[in-house]
Amino acid sequence: MINRSDYQTLASLILERKKSGHLLIGSEHILEMLLQVKPYTCLPTLRPHVDPDGRIAWPCRAPKNMDPVYVNLLDYRNVDECWEAADKLKSAANFHGPEPLQCGDNCAWMQNYTTGRYHEFITSPLRSGIFSEIREFVFQNR
Numbered sequence: 001m002i003n004r005s006d007y008q009t010l011a012s013l014i015l016e017r018k019k020s021g022h023l024l025i026g027s028e029h030i031l032e033m034l035l036q037v038k039p040y041t042c043l044p045t046l047r048p049h050v051d052p053d054g055r056i057a058w059p060c061r062a063p064k065n066m067d068p069v070y071v072n073l074l075d076y077r078n079v080d081e082c083w084e085a086a087d088k089l090k091s092a093a094n095f096h097g098p099e100p101l102q103c104g105d106n107c108a109w110m111q112n113y114t115t116g117r118y119h120e121f122i123t124s125p126l127r128s129g130i131f132s133e134i135r136e137f138v139f140q141n142r
């Protein structure tokens, strides 16, 4: 889809609107990454999708290379216990990637890009662009 010219026209329009001050969720940097499906580190268990009945697809609900396991958050006393039990069923470590035991995808979801940016901020704070992103957030939300 990202190679289609009509998609690129729409993506450019969204970015232009963001740059001109329209209230769009996410920083310019994250929107550009998302709209162009740029590489990122996906950390799906940092923001899991919890179904209305309490179930969580672990480590995420979308892997191409395998099925997720399901755990029910309501079966545990707290999130930490649930995460520990789920991780014993299927490790979430090094899950994102193209190898057979990895997810096999690069889902272009906003939540993945935001957690991916957390990862960049923590692992490479000076090169991540965190300060310009904070400045953008502060000045655009006045």
Ligand code: SF4
Binding pocket: 042, 043, 044, 059, 060, 061, 062, 063, 064, 095, 096, 097, 103, 104, 105, 106, 107, 112
């Ligand atoms: S990129 Fe991989 S780990 Fe991340 S949500 Fe998609 S399938 Fe799951």
